[in-house]
Amino acid sequence: MPATPRAVPVTLDRTSARPLPLQVADALRRAIADGVLVTGDRLPSTRALAAELQVSRGVAHHAYDQLTAEGWIEGRTGSGTFVAAAIPAVPRTAPAPATTPIEDDGRADLVLRPGIPWTPPRPSAAWRRAWRIAGAEPAPHDYPDPAGPLALRRSVCALLARARGMTVDPGRVVVTTGAVHGLTLALAALRTLGADSKPVLAMEDPGYRVAATAATAVGWGVHDFPVDRGGVVVDALRSAPDSTRAVYVTPSHQYPTGGTLDGGRRAALVAYARDTDTVVIEDDYDSEYRYDVAPLPALAHLDADRVVYLGTIAKTLGAGVRLGWMVLPAQLVEPVLRHRSAVGDFPSTPLCTATTSLLDDGEWDRLVRAARRRYRNRDAVVRDSLSEFGELRGSGAGMHTTLVLAPGRADAVARAAATRGVTVPTIAESARSHPDPGGLVIGYGRLSDVELRTALDVVADELRRHRD
Template identity: 40%
Template sequence: MTDSWLRAAETLGSDLHLELTGAGSRRAVLMRALRDAIRTGRLAPGTKLPPYRSLAADLGIARNTVADAYAELVAEGWLTARQGSGTRVARRAEPLRPAPVRRRPPQPHARPVLDLVQGKPDPSAFPRAAWLASARRALNVAPNEAFGPGDPHGRIELRRALTEYLARVRGVRTEPDRIVICTGFAGALRLLARVLGWSGAPADGPAPLAVESYGLPFHRSLLADAEVRTVPLPIDEHGAVVDALSGPTARGTGTVLLTPAHQFPTGGPLHPERRSAVVDWARTGGGLVLEDDYDGEFRYDRQPVGAVQGLDPDRVVYLGSVSKALSPALRMGWMVLPGHLVEPVIAAKGQREPWTSALEQLTLADFIESGGYDRHVRRMRQRYRSRRDQLVAALAEHAPHIRVTGIAAGLHAVLGLPPGTERAVVRDAVWQGLALEGLAPYRHPECPTPPVDGLVVGYATPPDHAYPDALQALCRTLPPAQTP
């Protein structure tokens, strides 16, 4: 009999999947399939089997064959049969358990138990009750068409909610028709790479995309996979040095990717003069600014810095998501596009593009409009500010020689290290059970300035009860003060 997955027991309102394989009579093959299903736990003890007439009809075999198989398995102890109760899997027929894993002594490279890696909000802080309430309200009022084929623009309810929210909180100037919902920043960057091409005339070679000299390596890899060449802009305490866009290294560049609200990962907002300068550069040369507003809501020293997009909506693409404010598990972000890019982006998404769930979009729309999103962000801003303060206090007490920067905003800070010590500190952190990243992976391979040793410390992820231990482990890994 050929291998196949056969379905039975439809008269009981449930499915029974049996893999009939191997040689032998039909009775033998059926018995072997039932034993395997019971042994592996697919048929749990107490499960009622279909009447043999139903199973025989579904499998296309004689009723007597199924009856004989049932009877023999009852005799073997695999099944039980009682008048009026039908045939069931025997209670004592337990599935096989996997062999116990031999425990090895802890190794220094074992998975760390304390997580100070940047970029991840505290998963325990997700507002489950408020999100569930929004989901219920959204489902109750959702139009029928919301359960049909999706709109590549995204749900209009969410785009309207974002139009109001982004204008109020981030100073973004837009309208619902210029917002496209996507699966996050990475999904947006892939779409823009497809639409914009970032390639010039063949004689001139591909036009590069300018990026900050320190940034997320995943984004550079994504662009490299799309065959996009990137050129780094120097950064200093005022953010990206945008004047370099007119220099020889960035010649021919028509697009620049920036993190103006909070330079990633070194920290600090883009200086007001540079914000104006990069918009003027885009206007003069017909260029485009991609604004990654990855954690713009989380500023602790004063009101958040508004979006660059507000200076010129026709020359800036604003990119945002809920990955820092809510959870990366939602896979939900948005692009606020210049008018001329909306249709090309929609065409690039296509009718089979993996989209964010329409139900989650409706839930987020309600969450924003009901004020739940604002309340959650305010609560998390206070929580993360307290985490930031605890980090700064621990360093002041145990490692006052370590300089910490980028603490005015965001979910991480940068710790300066003595030259040549970064690799050893990251290695030693593993012995402390600590997940920690150095600054080196964030540096562009063609960065025009010498490398700087440091740590990128994310303070959002550990639960409250584990955070003090994480800070103690961090301080133990830091190098001592250097003697003159």
């Protein structure tokens, strides 16, 4: 006969900004960690728990799903839900109390932030092996090659060949700490080659604000040009100032609006670069994630002498690893390396060694396959939850989808969601000089599936409350 369900010590604070499913999960997690509930204890059914707490059954479902995903509880077919046999080893103080309100510092519990990837909860065998290999190497006694170790550059070439269909000579690859670092290196090299006292970088608007800030920090001016549902409006570049020396774009999945630059616009952009003697800097930040069709070839396919290609592992192995690469036109390799040597900017030898192992061991490929499955499902969840409220752009690719709304409505929804513990960025946060097109940017890489559904429920509810 099945064990009698244990009483569960859950108290809800309906004035708290923390969503109810997370309050329930917090309380149960804390009870298990404190030994109030122990391995083998049977929990109430979701129907019974919902009735006891006077919440919807969906709240109980979301809470149980979250704890199951974390390994605290387990379902047994035909028997019910029980405290798991091997609960996670975490500090007892880790979960925030369910009654703690959101702090008045703009922080929210659920953040729909784009650009932060899913990563496995536990280190893989390949990850551990990579750091053992790096740790077994002698301590590097001298400054490394400013381009990065040849072994890693060859591994990057192999990755680009299988992931992007690019045939690249390792002599044109330079290891960086990420896309923005690569951007600043390219701008520094271009500035040494030109006569302009303050060269100009043309940038998408709305676009990646960090890139604009990085450009101004190294002495460049920024000229904004508009984007539409198809990405950059190439014809608008014709009005850029004569001192424009480079164009920064995100053609595979425009940030933040989600547009994908089609073949015609890609050819027009490269033609513009040839006609005006400028360089296109292509940030290919999440092209590995497509869920409908294969990604279009990189701009570098069209003219390797006019395109600087920026890549990163921030969207695969993790943003905190801090490693990327750039593929340079032949004429920019020496200026970039000369600049790095002059300012003492050298890549980390142990990090490069470990990353080489991860690439050669297939860890990047495995992570991309696993993440792609998750993101495909989350992309569909976002569509199902929000498509009734407006046009969705960027679906089928990357780790975020943009919901186009009137600017005032987008701002009102974002503010209201924040009071309920959900932070959702707006397009306005990425706009600079052109009118804000209006919309919400739904990042779905960082949250768990249950957290995403909870956050989307809040956003959808506020969208209904704030009609045009």
